[in-house]
Amino acid sequence: MYDESAEDGADGPPIQRKGRPRSATADDAILDAARSLLADGGWAGLTMGDVAARAGVAKTTLYRRWHSKHDLAIAAVAEMLGTLRLSDRGPDLRADIEDVVRRFAALLGRPEMRTALMGLVADSTSDPALRRRIREEVVDPQKRLVVEGRARAHARGEITTPAALDVDLIFDIIAGTVVHHILLTAEPATDTWVQHFTTFVVTGLLPHPPTPTGT
């Protein structure tokens, strides 16, 4: 189901093969062309023929590396998401959250990013195998950011036990909200929006929780 040839997952060293090696420049040219077409023409604008033409290679060369348009898009997206980092060290949890929100929003501000991501997710709604690959190669790796932020908060004493923060839930909230906001406005998130949202994440809807929910 899968060629061990392409270096999509970025796992393991490039396997040594016997004959003529693959062109590394072609790899870069293809991924660049794919992102460029995604930015210009959206998910529908990403056609294998056009990618090949813009990259200056034959269509066969694409299919020798990736088995489908989905595989190619995953590779292009994963490479971009892999660059996400947390700033060196923030003063408190709030600063760390604001930082990651800002960086994630900046990434989604790039049209090729949101286009590929949504195209993949859309197709994955009826393709369990594709959804699994997206989760494993695109989404789940980013949870490291939440885990790291939580560890910092614990080290600072802001939370008593790491288990107090549910990583999956926090990730759903941050990623989901930013995606929803950016996709429907189609403009980069403003700085005030980022701060507004961050405040909410830390504080919640009702700043002072007095309401004793008695019977």
Add this chain to the structure above:
Amino acid sequence: MYDESAEDGADGPPIQRKGRPRSATADDAILDAARSLLADGGWAGLTMGDVAARAGVAKTTLYRRWHSKHDLAIAAVAEMLGTLRLSDRGPDLRADIEDVVRRFAALLGRPEMRTALMGLVADSTSDPALRRRIREEVVDPQKRLVVEGRARAHARGEITTPAALDVDLIFDIIAGTVVHHILLTAEPATDTWVQHFTTFVVTGLLPHPPTPTGT
């Protein structure tokens, strides 16, 4: 750009025309067929030819009502989302939120719903006109739920001024988080997840905000 014939927006009375009237049963059959195909084969499974065949009509009949696959999908989705309601009256804000989260999650649990929604959003990333239509006919109408919940909270005295709650932000958070969660797990949201998320929305990450953010 748009036939005033189809009753998509559900706005205004059915315009009287002169010749043979359109078959209302065909309308229902088409939308049902579309939803059925979406549930079975995902966004890619929604083909105009198959919809026509399953609905027992000619492909021409589809295009006479909707100008494109996107228009048809919007009509199918809007009809389903229009059924969203708030429960009659909850005891407090938390109950109202939990209620709307549960109902929205239930709707997204239906495969035809998430499939159509994501397919449309994906295509809209590079189609401003389509994005605008989705916002106006699908997304924005649901904000009434947030507005209503906020009014209730104000009437109960849980918040001092309605402006204290940013409708757009709250909508992004609730809709975005639920969508993100359901799409990546592909399973209906559990009851404990709904409660967990609701608690977060009301309380925030740090239940007691001690950290005096001094210099």
Add this chain to the structure above:
DNA sequence: CGCGATTCGCTACGGCTCGTAGCGTAAGGG
């Protein structure tokens, strides 16, 4: 009642995309 207007089903089509196959050629490794 009948006439004009419109819908409906059918078939066919042009243009596009995906992904594959076959072939001769280029390039590097043991």
Add this chain to the structure above:
DNA sequence: CCCTTACGCTACGAGCCGTAGCGAATCGCG
């Protein structure tokens, strides 16, 4: 140096979108 593999090219089958043209059916209105 030769074997193995990558590469480019062309062609192809299958599928889908959206449109066109036709005769037949169906309703409103005068």
